Amino acid sequence: MGYQNIGQTGGMNIAGQNSKGALKVARHLLVYDYDWWVLGAKAKMIQQHHPFLDICSLAELKGSVAEKGASAINSSYDVIAALGLGIAQNLSFIGIRVDSSQIGSYNYLAKNHQAYREWSDHFKANHDFFRRTMKAARYGAISPKLAYEVKKRLPHKTVSFIRPFVDTERFCPSPTKPADNKGKIVIGWVGNDKRKVKNYHTLYKALVRAFANDPNVVFIEATRSATVPLEKMPSFYNKLDLLLITSSNEGGPAPAMEAYASGVPVLSTNVGYVKTVAGPKCRSLVIDSLALQDFANKIRELQADKDYLIELKQEARAQMVAHFTVEKTIGDWLEVLFAIKPKPSKGEST
Secondary structure (H helix, E strand, O other), X not given: OOEEEOOOOOOEEXXXXXXXXXXXXXXXXXXXXXXXXXXXXXXXXXXXOOOOXXXXXXXXXXXXXXXXXXXXXXXXXXXXXXXXXXXXXXHHHOOOOOOEEEEOOOOOOEOOOOOOOOOOOOOOEOHHHHHHHOOOOEEEEOOHHHHHHHHHHOOOOEEEEOOOOOOOOXXXXXXXXXXXXXXXXXXXXXXXXXXXXXXXXXXXHHHHHHOOOOOOEEEEEEEOOOOOOHHHHHHHHOOOOEEEEOOOOOOOOHHHHHHHHOOOOEEEEOOOOHHHHOOOOHHHHEEOOOOHHHHHHHHHHHHHOHHHHHHHHHHHHHHHHHHOOHHHHHHHHHHHHHOEEEOOOOOOOO
């Protein structure tokens, strides 16, 4: 499927020239946080499907502002998009226009984001942030719940659920991975163990202690304290039979889709897009609870029924390949962030 830009075109790249010295037209700009982090990788994947897109980190853009001035950059692009509200806020601080933004978490939006349980608690909006910062015309939230809460407070703006994607070629089951980990069930946890909202200490570590005397349950983790480099994360997921998500709220979380793509089911609180992207069987592992016993019971059920665990693994991978590759979801991103609509198919009225 092709795409057409429904906005204006034109504009000059702020770098001025390409590698051959020729002037390069760049219509749109996408700003992310760090090259080495998830959003940098996401920006590169989006760029592969948008021929007139420049991407840069926030630090790079700040350098360009210092050198050329904000007005030169603003006038060079028809659309400037941010891959997060924190990035959008920083752009506004340095005088850069923000036309659209991804919304990836509750961090800036909810006053109670540290303890807010998505499935049961009242969303306490940070009205000051909405008023001062949410100036863009279009927003793409990566979960339906997040989109609902934002649209409720910005009824006159375009706020959409923007379907997430995962690199199913990078994250995939290893052909040498055994179907059974020698009778053991290997359970993983991925994320920032320093953030209270992740419930690393209160739930995940409590589960580790609860199964301490069971030699057939093994826990491994990739955290800020026990870092696994990004390039080694596919291998990490391939060690797992199950991933745990223990957060009170999430925008995504990205590890859920990375695990699913790797053929690893996810036992998760009902946060972010987990239930939205999960297949019918895998949804049975998404629970409205932070109770230790509820998580422990699910783990024991999977221990007792290895055939069902294998079915979950197969469904997890198939669901990502069928519905959540970048090729299948890129239209959402191009339309929400850059006002690019799919071109009508032949024989379809315009």
